[in-house]
Amino acid sequence: NAGVTQTPKFRVLKTGQSMTLLCAQDMNHEYMYWYRQDPGMGLRLIHYSVGEGTTAKGEVPDGYNVSRLKKQNFLLGLESAAPSQTSVYFCASIKREYGTQYFGPGTRLLVL
């Protein structure tokens, strides 16, 4: 039981490049979330999903897209990376509403 895993762990992008971050969970959780963490700002919700095939916008969705084609995977895409998207990205999942959120180890992204 690996819990929540994130791929890659670290990535450097140039402005305008695209990439996809992968979050995978093996706990059969329904709800999944993508957050970004910036110094002094805590975690802010980017997008979330309440089940396979469904996604919704969070607090800071601009510049990101998501997909949840399989229940266990939640993908976060950056179509045209900008320096403002330099951050640490965390994925989380829960089995049901307000169960314990399990967090992945994070992906550190640097956009030059």
Place this chain on the structure above:
Amino acid sequence: AQSVTQPDIHITVSEGASLELRCNYSYGATPYLFWYVQSPGQGLQLLLKYFSGDTLVQGIKGFEAEFKRSQSSFNLRKPSVHWSDAAEYFCAVGATGCTSYGKLTFGQGTILTVHP
């Protein structure tokens, strides 16, 4: 919309001393409340949560938190801090209601340094 304020950006305590981390929230009703801890380079780990009932909540690692409705606060406490408690601590609130979908709003975080 809900919000969370952690007034202390950085707190330093001596090992063995008591600890209190402050958390104030803004929400129209009683929210769901959480405390998470993050060690450097790691993801977040849940310390404790409050949904309803007893306003004093016990968590892991010897932490507790008290919900005070009149003060809109959910402060985290530990009677005796260990060096391994050095980390960043986040308070979070979740809206109640059928369309809340478990979304959390986090505070800015408090960095705890422990001196030997």
